[in-house]
Amino acid sequence: MRVPIIAGNWKMNKDVQEAVSFVKQVKDELPPANQLETAIAGPTLCLVPMVKAAGKSPLKIMAENCYYKDDGAYTGETSPYALYQAGIHHVILGHSERRTYFNESDDMINKKVKAALKNGLCPIVCCDDTMGRRVTGKKVHWVVSRILADVHGLTDDEICHVTIAYEPSWAIGTGESADPDQAAEGCYLIRQTISDMYGDNVANDVRILYGGSVTTANINALMEKQDIDGVLVGAASLNPATFLQLVHH
Numbered sequence: 001m002r003v004p005i006i007a008g009n010w011k012m013n014k015d016v017q018e019a020v021s022f023v024k025q026v027k028d029e030l031p032p033a034n035q036l037e038t039a040i041a042g043p044t045l046c047l048v049p050m051v052k053a054a055g056k057s058p059l060k061i062m063a064e065n066c067y068y069k070d071d072g073a074y075t076g077e078t079s080p081y082a083l084y085q086a087g088i089h090h091v092i093l094g095h096s097e098r099r100t101y102f103n104e105s106d107d108m109i110n111k112k113v114k115a116a117l118k119n120g121l122c123p124i125v126c127c128d129d130t131m132g133r134r135v136t137g138k139k140v141h142w143v144v145s146r147i148l149a150d151v152h153g154l155t156d157d158e159i160c161h162v163t164i165a166y167e168p169s170w171a172i173g174t175g176e177s178a179d180p181d182q183a184a185e186g187c188y189l190i191r192q193t194i195s196d197m198y199g200d201n202v203a204n205d206v207r208i209l210y211g212g213s214v215t216t217a218n219i220n221a222l223m224e225k226q227d228i229d230g231v232l233v234g235a236a237s238l239n240p241a242t243f244l245q246l247v248h249h
């Protein structure tokens with residue numbers, strides 16, 4: 001069974017004090033992780049204090065990015081090894097803003113996914129709705145081509161530790177969410193793509209989230225869809241009361 005996830009992505013918002021205060025306000029109000037996983041990705045500077053504030057609560061603290069090398073002369077980057085050692089076991093990779101503003105390519109994201117997994121981190125890999133066509137014999141498969149590249153070369157066991165977030169770039173931060181049918185279709189196509197690469201059993205284990213202008217007003221309709229296993233929420237995750245409403249939708 002795929003446990004649903006409500007994940008916040010704060011992006012470059014909140015200082016350490018604000019981040020810790022948020023965690024303290026929500027940490028005792030969350031369901032057990034085996035019923036519904038809850039997670040927040042915060043700025044790198046906030047992560048260790050957030051882990052400390054979360055204590056034994058089910059809230060998972062996630063990094064918003066990491067590099068693909070464990071150490072070395074890479075000024076300004078964050079080591080996946082050091083994240084894991086600091087108690088951060090989840091990381092968002094390939095977010096649309098990383099691809100657009102920092103020129104991250106599918107090749108770089110693929111390296112980061114592999115490095116994260118090697119270090120024990122579970123990645124949430126974000127992808128847009130770029131579609132491609134793959135022909136096997138006479139059969140035409142519609143696939144989300146970005147996912148083919150981002151998770152290329154992973155073993156069956158590795159892909160099962162990956163969560164994928166379908167985030168159409170036109171829906172991010174615009175207030176214009178995909179309608180639930182559209183969002184479900186995107187998630188369905190990603191699952192078909194994973195099935196094409198790894199088979200049905202693996203595809204049925206991989207969790208696929210929708211992200212893009214999710215709010216307390218549209219979360220119910222999204223979460224009802226069979227292929228949507230959760231949401232990745234930006235702006236609406238910044239306020240602790242709103243985050244709790246999303247969790248208890």
Ligand SMILES: O=C[C@H](O)COP(=O)(O)O
Pocket residue numbers: 009095167171172173174175211212213214232233234235236
């Ligand atoms: O990672 C989250 C997405 O970028 C969605 O952001 P948003 O909820 O502010 O549209």
